[in-house]
Amino acid sequence: MSGPTDGAARDAGRGADWEMVIGLEVHCELRTATKLFCGCPNSFGDEPNVNVCPVCLGLPGSLPVLNKQAVEFALRIGAALHSLAQSSIFHRKNYFYPDMPKDFQISQYDVPINAGGWLELPSGKRIGIVRAHIEEDTGKTTHVGGGGRIHDAGYSLVDYNRAGVPLVEIVSEPDISSAEEAREYVEELRAILVATGASDGKMEEGSLRVDCNVSVKPLGSEELGTRCEIKNMNSLRSLGRAIAYEAARQAEVLSAGGRVTQETRHWDEAEGRTHSMRSKEEAFDYRYFPEPDLVTLAPSKEWVESVKANLGTMPAQLRRRVADAAGVPASSEAVSTVVRLGLEGLVGAAVDAKADAGLALRRLANEVAGELGDGGGHNLGREAFAHLVLMEQRGELTSAQARSVLKIMVAEGGQPEEVASRLGFKALGAGALEAVVEEVVAANPREWERYAGGDDKLTGFFIGKIKAATGGNADLKAASELLRSRRGAS
Amino acid sequence: MSSPAGASPTGQGPVPAASLSGSCAMSASDIAAGVRSGELSALGVLEEHLSQVERWEPEVHAFNLVTADAARARAREVDAMVAKGKDPGPLAGVPVALKDLLCTRGVPTTCSSRILAGWRPPYDATVVKKVAEAGAVAVGKANMDEFAMGSSTEHSATGPTRNPHDLKRVPGGSSGGSAAAVAAGFSALALGSDTGGSIRQPAALCGVVGVKPTYGLVSRYGLVAFASSLDQIGPFGRSVADAALALDVISGHDELDSTSLPGDPPRAASRLGRGVEGLRVGVIAELAGAEGISPDVAAALDGAAQSLAASGAKVEEISVPSVRFGLSAYYMIAPAEASSNLARYDGVRYGFRSPGQDITEMYMATRSVGFGAEVKRRIMLGTYALSAGYYDAYYGKAQKVRTLIIRDFDSAYSSFDVLLAPTSPTVAFELGAKTADPLAMYLSDVCTIPSNLAGHPAMSVPFGKGECGLPIGVQVLAPALGEPVMFQVAEALEAAAPLGTGDPHGEEAK
Structure with missing residues (x-):
């Protein structure tokens, strides 16, 4: 499913022409009421170690029982990513770490619940999805003293509130070809996850965590380069920086006649560089084997069909609707901005009021988006907004006046006539x-x-x-x- | 850990026949009936059992912990219920021993391992709750091979349990403490767990009835796991009827165990008293004639088959070819699962910790010191079997054998209602006889392992005496959820058993 090469990828090479090959693994915490295998609350920000029980602490004798709501969310995510929902099993991934109460993680391995699929970027490019599987989260360790890493720490604190929180891991094909595209992919995926109701999409709270596989190859080459996995990127910004850094590093190594070593690398946000965590030889042997304490997860056809039927509208469909209404291409920046900010309903309001949807789209993508920045709410009423567009369209307000009125309505709400007269704007036909x-x-x-x-x-x-x-x-x-x-x- | 072979700590002989008196000689159903009707007091029953424990436990060492005070409190509660006209349940006042891998709230649960030193579970296993709700009185936590890995109860951090029939000999294992407790009259019933024969083999060696139910019939919630896909909890009793009574109390769906079977469980006691007329019984050729089956055991099996035929059953020899590979497959699957199940004993959260310079050293020191040799051997075996590049050749292949065994059993059960086999190849062996040779010890389970791999029920019933007057058990195997017919046949064997079979102290005891 490799798409056309993005020109931006060539930046990586610093002189030579290299292209990036990027695949992302996104871990998404599911918004279930309870954890994946027990009845403990799935809740962020509580006192350490209050949301725990014998099961999520992995106490001897405890057994996991699968949370149905988590499966429902996983199926929704799969449906939204055009994956095939299949009969699946759980595996144990074995390794020792204090944040894992059982010293193994229950995950899905070779038979995941969602197989294959694709995600369409706002640009129209499709990124292939390998799988979207269910697994449990680990606890959270804080290493005190030393370099903040477990081996030099004076002591370590472990909070098991997060242990057993349900995750879906979404693995992309290596179809992404620039840092910018990687960011677009994560933004689009986040929008999809939020639209399914499965996730709150909060990267800053760790609800969404991204690992990234990066390699570079000579432009146009068919042969893939050796990849490195990068971990510890906590925002879209650091994802972009880490990819750009890593691709440039690899290109430099190759340009100098060297070879890239397959390894896991840690992104250091402060230093702005990646450094080696462990080589392929040091990689863990996870000794995967089927989890004997759980049975086959075989969602019924009826369940899968009902999930699909009730999925709701995904961002790509919203973009198409908005674009059609406004008479612009679905790939236009304005459309994706409006949909990203969840303002598409206001375009619909303009359409309903027989106002100029194109004008409505421009006002939303420019003025309203500018006011909202990256998030935050607005106080625009549907009818009020549509009426404002009509007033501007009829010349009852100048465009400058309409913009001023709109800014106030975003912040305070109200009716456009009332705001305009408060500002001393007269209707001037x-x-x-x-x-x-x-x-x-x-x-x-x-x-x-x-x-x-x-x-x-x-x-x-x-x-x-x-x-x-x-x-x-x-x-x-x-x-x-x-x-x-x-x-x-x- | 293990004591040398030889005389018991105090140089005394087997638990004498005369010592089983009063309620210690009664069946569980008689005790429960007596307590429910008010003829017996639960406290009185308990005190008699505690006296027996006090007298013989120093010789036998069936328990890691005797919970006398909690038991007295519980017995008083049972008596109070009866006094108020309430029914305490089908196990009213029945003393029960719990294998020390069943979680008991607030009461140390050690799996006979140093690594769980000091750990008190914050919850009760489902079976522990069920027997308590049925009115039973838990007398203590029974000794076992560490993490249920062994066939002699010599691999215990608290020292070996001795066979009540001959204190120089092992009680079998891994549920040796549970079997010995029932044989010695410390409790009328006991719960154990069976992963490859850990209930049936000690039952055979101690001359009691031991049952491994269908996989999923009894909840594993609160059973400290050895090999999750093979482990099943089951009862010990001095009679088939008692074992059925106990099984019917502990079986049934549990939403805390995903592998627990849905729906109403079959009632183990439902076909008791019907005889075996017309039943089709197959003697498994590959196990009856397996290498290492001693002549006395082979003779007892023949006797058992003949007695069933005499009672009107149709008895034939049947081939179940793939059971020959059971032992090999088991020693891939069980250690593999164990290597993962036992990973959590790492010194981080509970139990024993040996300090180290950093986390890796701490892990290594804790596990090196905390686990015994047999456990470490199996963790290494299992870790190796699951390693990248070896999985298909070992674990993958073993799972295929498992499928074959199920297929062969299914085919056998198309012509037979139950199958017969020896339980243990020999009678109880002397302490120390096999501790230096793990493979010889593993062979103790050659006849019991196939049922675990298939997930089918099987039970051991005492049938005659062998070498040195020691008890011999015959094994009855049945298809999944075939407990009723299995107990039906076991009851017939119990009735037909040679004189002296039910005598728990051997011919040597005067």
Whole structure:
């Protein structure tokens, strides 16, 4: 499913032409009420070690019982990623670490619940999905003293509240070809996960964690390079930086005639570089084998079908709907911004009110998105917003006025007429503006003669006069058009 | 850990016949009936058993812990219920021994391992709850081979249990403490666990009835795991009827165990008293004639088959070819699962910890000192079997053998209702006889392992005496959920057993 090479990938090579091959593994914590194999609350930010029981502490004799809600969420994620839901089994992944109460993790291995699939980026490019499987989260260790790593620590604290929290791990094909595309992939995946209701999408709380496999190869080469796995990226920004750094590092090694070693590398956010954690030889042998304490997970056809039927609208469909309404391509930046911020309903409101959906889209993608930044809520009512678009469209407000009104409505809500009058904006229809233009021309005959004679420098003079005459309520673009057409007629 | 072969600590002989008196000689169902009707007091029954424990436990060492005070409190509760006209349940006042790998809330549960030193589970195993709710009185935690790995109860951090029939000999294992407790009259019933024969083999060696139920019939919640896909909890009793009574109390679906079978369990006692007329009984040729089956055991099996035929059953020899590979497959699968199940004993959270310079050293020191030799041997075996590159050749292949065994059994059960086989190749052996030769010890389970691999029920019933007057057990095997017919045949064997079979102290005892 390899897509076309993104030009940005060439940045990696610093001189030579290299292309990046990137695959991502995204761990998504599921928003279940309880943990994956026991009844403990699945809750973030509590006192350490309060949400624990014999099962999630792995006490001798305890046994796991699979959480049905987690399976439902996993099926939703699979459906949203066009995966095949199949009869699956759980495996044990064995390794010693104090944050794992049983010293093995219950995960899915060669027979995951969701196999295959794809995700469509806003650009229209499809990234292949290898699998989306269920597994349990580990606890959280804090190493105190030393370098913050377990072997030099004075002591380590373990919080098992997170142990046994349900995860779905989504593994992509190595179809991603730039740091920017990797970010787009994670953003799109996050939007999908939130849309399914399976995740809150909070990267900062660790609800979404990304590991990344990066390799580089000469541009156009068919043969894949040796890859490195990068861990410890805590934000989209660090994901982008880590990939750019790692690709450049590998390109440099190869350009100098060296060889990339297959290994796991740790991203150091402060230093802005990756460094080796363990080589392939040091890699753990996880001794996977089927988890004997759980039975085959075979969701019924009816269950899978009902999940698909009730999935709701995914971001790509929303983008297509918004794009169709506004008459722009689905891949346009404005469309993806509006959908990313969850503002598509307001485009719908404009359509319902027979307002200009394209204008609505521009206002949302520019002014509203600008006000909201990366998140946060707004107070725009559907009808109020649609009405504002209509007012601007009819010339009852200038575009500058409409933008000012909109900003206030985003912050405070309210009706556009009321906000406009509070700001002293008068409704100035097309006829009223024409009258003002006539007045200004009549009052300045000499200047008009020069303007009419082709002296465009006087445009500013007339616009200034019109602005003053209307107390700033004029649509200046419309005014200059009136001036031009009057000159053409004279 | 293991004591040398030889005389008992105090140089005394077997637990004498005369010592089983009063309620210690009674069946569980008679005790329960007496307590329920008010003819017996649960406390009185308990005190008689505690006296027996006090007298003989120093010789036998069936228990890692005797919970006398808690037992007295529980017995008083049972008596109080009866006094108020309430029914304490089908095991009212029956003293029960619990293998020390069944979690008991607030009561140390050690698996006879140093590594669990000091650990008190915060919860009760489902079976522990069930027997308590049925009115039983838990008298203590029974000794066992460490983490249920062994066939003699010599691999115990607290020292070996001795066979009540001959204190120089082992009681079998790994549930040797449970079997010995029932044989010595310390309790009327006991619970054990059977992964490859750990209930049936000690039952045979101690001359009591021991049952490994269908996999999934009894909840494993709260059973400290050895090999999860093979482990099953089951009862010991001095009679077939008592074992059925206990099994019917502990069986049934448990939502805390995902491998627990759904629906109503078959009642083990449902076909008792019907005789065996017309039943089809197959004697498994490969096990009856297996290498290492001693002549006395072979003779007892013949006798058992003949007695069933005499009672109207149709008895034939049957071949179940793949059972020959059972032992090899078992010693891949069980250690593999154990290597993973026992990973959690790492010194981080509970139990024993040996300090180290860093986490890796701490892990290594803790596990090196905390586990005994046999456990370490099996962890290494299992770790190796699961290693990358070896999985298919070892674990994968063993799982295929398992499938074959199930297929061969299914085919046998298309023509037979139950199958017969020896339980243990020999009668109880002397302490120390096999501790230096792990493979010889492993062969003790050659006849019992196939049922675990298949997930089918099987039980051992005393049938005659062998070398040195020691008890011999005959094994009855049945298809999945075939407990009723299995008990039906076991009851017939019990009734037909040669004189002296039910005598728990051997011909030598005067």
